Amino acid sequence: MARRIRVNPIACDAHGLCAELLPELIRLDDWGYPIIEVELVPADLSRLANRAVDACPTLALLLEDVPD
Amino acid sequence: MSALEGLPRILAGLDPGGAPMSAARHERVHGPLPEPRDLISIVERSGLRGRGGAGFPTAIKLRSVAGRRDPYVIVNGSETEPASAKDALLLERLPHLVLDGAILAAEAVGAREVIVAARETAVRATLSLEGAIAERTSRRLPMRLHLGPGGYVSGEESAVVHAVGGGPAKPTFVPPRPFERGLRGRPTLIQNAETLAQLALIARHGAAWFRELGTSEDPGSMLVTLSGALELPGVYELAYGTAIKDLFAAAGGSREPIQAVLIGGYFGTWIPHNLIGAVSLTRDSLRRAGCSLGAGVVVALGESACGLHESARITAWLAAQSAGQCGPCVYGLEAIAGAFARIARGTPERGELERLQRWCSEVRGRGACHHPNGVIGFVQSSLETFADEIPRHRAGGCGRRPVGLPLGPRAGDAALS
């Protein structure tokens, strides 16, 4: 089951922990808000993605199942 | 076929003095409220699409709500687009047609309550609606009016649902969409006022009648708000497929040569004058010109105005209309509007245009609602259409006075036909 990451832009407060933990998938724009460069989470980054979701101070990062 | 043959339909019987159509007159003009057996199938065959801007097939929306428990129906008459006046006209002068559509839709999806959402500044429309709701005697459903603040984003579907439910008139994070979980967590059918007016006529006259006008892909008539450098700006009912030059003719022609036409309102796209002749009001023709019709808003920019100044001003206003919930929208649009303003003033910083384009591509799609995307689309279209103006402004200006295309709430709602 593939998974993808998504940001709830209303909840996001630009703390930036997600980009620190998942630089392969997320980078920050000029104002510190996350740009999801790669939506689909590769298997080897799955645990890190979970950790990033856990670490987000406002629970704005979401990990969703993608039906394939 | 002339632009006005087979018309008016929705605007039939409109009082030239501006008075709202009473229930009695409404029944004389359009006939009694019908009881169609399978309204959703009729709507499906008619090919009716939403008239609020997204153009979503109405039958699909009806079906997705009809299968669910205990839905609500919301009439979206918010019309927060400054250059649009058609919904205000409907709510003020033809309220019964809209309410007919709302009741028919409610009966079709099994809803037991209808809420009509309007702008709190549209005072005449509000009074007219209250009178119309009180006037209805048969097949009554609980119907109430909800008045919203009128900010640009407050007319967006999820914002209306949010506000009617008691929250702020700001968009919410979707999914879930209103048809799944809307007002008070229940499935909610939210339709533009004109869509419901069209539906009320389709229920009376049938799908085949609806398709007598327009094209096979874009059937029926639509209300268009024409403004700008035209002799008779106002709300017109026209068939899909009408060429833009015939639109202008219907509005009494242009007051001066037109340099560009804005289609779709302030989230729309410009068509430069040399391409206007080839474009007609169908989704296909507009798509090929890089546009979509939006909520039927057409603004004609005369030669005496400066496209760069006008669009920079509109962009600044749009950026300020952000709900303020999402960082990329708040900061991104502010930066984009600032850069655009400097370009329009002729004093861009080094690399300003490249930075602006980068911001556009980075901010797009990163808000909770469509707002940043619409603004960015408008900015990119403006910069492309008025590209020639940029060096001219850097060299010292274009010498044209600002026209001041409408922004913000309107005092009265212009409606001529």
Added chain:
Amino acid sequence: MTPAIASAALGQSYWYLTRGTGIVALLLLTAVMVIGILGPLRVSLAPIWPRFALDAMHRDLSMIAVAMIVIHVVTSVLDGFAPIHLIDAIVPFQSAYRPLWLGLGTIAFDLMLAVIFTSLVRRRLGYGIWRLVHWLAYASWPLAVAHGIGTGSDSEEAWALAVTFACVVLVALATFVRVIRAERIGENQRTAAIALVAAVPVALGVFTFEGPLSPNWARRAGTPMQLLAPDTTPAAVSGR
């Protein structure tokens, strides 16, 4: 070594552990508070300490603090000198030993457990409820400090006072900075918060002077009569 001396020696080690883990828990919780308070202000020591590392420290230190407090509680029960029971760790103000001051520690611990539990199930709970409960930390920490001053065997020792004072200053300063920088509060709320940030350390200070640093504290604090030495001057009582 005779059995009596052996059990006395064992008794002493439980007591030392209780005191030791108490102080260590205070230090850990102070660090947890400061990180938690200043973290959201984007205080970052990147790239050496990226924000996710600070966040991890915040969580890890709080877990270690819980472990310390569990040892703190268990050893205080096992130590036969003062009549403390396990239930006193959850239900406040019932103990035979200094019920009020022990009870404050109990409440502080209860609040801590609520904060930590909700944090463990944060994703299921949703951000709103989690945040509301997490604010209880601002109540828990000063109660823990008051508990330490009130029940602490070393409360008059200079080193203990210095450590406690330093911790209070750190948390008060951090909270002050947070209140000043807060964006989404009204001016009235900000003023009230600043008043609170000033009032709590002052209250703790006053309490320290009137309490442990004043005569007969052990008796006034609720130490059971049979545990009080006949000579109740601070030196003779040695903090009990």
